[in-house]
Ligand SMILES: Nc1ncnc2c1ncn2[C@@H]1O[C@H](COP(=O)(O)OP(=O)(O)O)[C@@H](O)[C@H]1O
């Protein structure tokens with residue numbers, strides 16, 4: 001039995017794990033940026049006076065929050081390839097899957113944030129002669145952002161951890177790097193504890209970043 | 221200037237306005253009084269198209285506005301037209317509805333900058349003037365949560381005036397205020413009246429109504445019960461419901 005916490009062994013695996021972590025970071029950043037854009041669009045669709053948009057928004061969040069992300073990734077990567085409709089490379093499939101799913105949760109967060117703003121705010125804006133879009137952009141969203149940021153921060157952390165799921169569609173990020181090292185060295189404890197430590201480090205950095213943003217938006 | 225003819229409005233099964241006719245001349249101050257729930261707020265909101273009427277017509281300077289009659293009944297006017305109408309009608313709400321993320325000055329500048337696309341420097345000069353006019357020259361950089369109710373309402377009045385409206389609609393502007401703060405707000409409204417601003421004011425301040433109103437309207441259960449000069453309404457009310465109402469608030 002090999003010695004536990006062999007520094008030499010950690011020296012071998014850490015560079016590889018950090019490479020994986022870099023991919024994880026890239027996936028996370030793309031997932032939350034695209035997910036936020038999707039979320040904003042879907043939230044506005046759900047609140048739209050135009051009913052086809054509302055139907056679309058509601059279907060979107062219903063399906064994507066109702067089906068496990070793991071299943072979504074299999075359909076997106078293996079399913080679409082099998083019927084020859086669309087052969088996505090692993091990275092694209094991972095980004096699409098992660099951001100589409102994050103978008104559904106973020107849409108609910110943004111919708112709730114917008115609806116938490118008193119109706120009188122919109123009426124005051126409209127009564128000045130603003131369009132609905134101006135009222136949203138100038139008056140409602142800037143206030144809603146303060147209610148949106150805390151749950152949005154949680155969602156970003158979830159997105160970061162969810163990137164580990166794309167290891168099943170051959171994406172070599174942090175988790176998959178760990179799995180590959182394990183099948184080579186059979187030293188699960190050291191490898192997965194190292195993986196865990198790196199995830200914990202990343203989520204901690206995230207928490208502080210989000211904290212900083214929250215304080216910046218708490219102007220009054 | 222503003223003509224209301226046969227205005228009907230219902231919320232589901234509740235008929236809130238049951239055929240309201242009222243005409244407001246340019247420069248006139250009309251005060252609307254009446255029991256709570258009689259439809260006073262709803263009437264103001266209909267004029268401003270914050271509510272859609274089911275029947276009747278609203279004219280502004282002779283033009284039908286808001287809900288336009290067609291073969292299919294009343295249809296909401298184009299968005300730009302409604303926005304244009306709203307920008308010529310200043311609305312002041314009972315609970316102020318100031319924008320809490322903006323300073324007093326920014327609150328007042330918001331309309332000119334966003335709606336009229338006025339240059340910021342020009343809007344700022346205009347807004348500083350208006351805040352000065354309502355007695356808040358020293359509060360320009362303060363956020364709403366640091367203002368008293370009376371100060372908030374005066375900022376809200378300045379915000380409405382910044383659009384240089386043709387008429388002002390006040391919905392119980394002093395009802396949410398502590399008694400000692402009412403006077404300052406009423407003084408500002410009175411000053412506007414003296415400058416010739418056309419105004420519809422819903423209020424329970426009878427002293428103010430007597431002093432400032434050209435005509436007083438008594439509303440009850442979605443209808444206008446009586447219209448007259450302050451003298452006629454307060455000293456010689458004709459209808460029993462007016463007498464009852466006036467007694468109830470004394
Ligand atoms: N958005 C709404 N939905 C349903 N009922 C409403 C709504 N707004 C007002 N009402 C009802 O309409 C009636 C008149 O209200 P309102 O115009 O606010 O009266 P007032 O301002 O004279 O007190 C009340 O019975 C009120 O409950």
Ligand SMILES: [Mg+2]
Nearest residue numbers: 260261262392
């Ligand atoms: Mg009212």
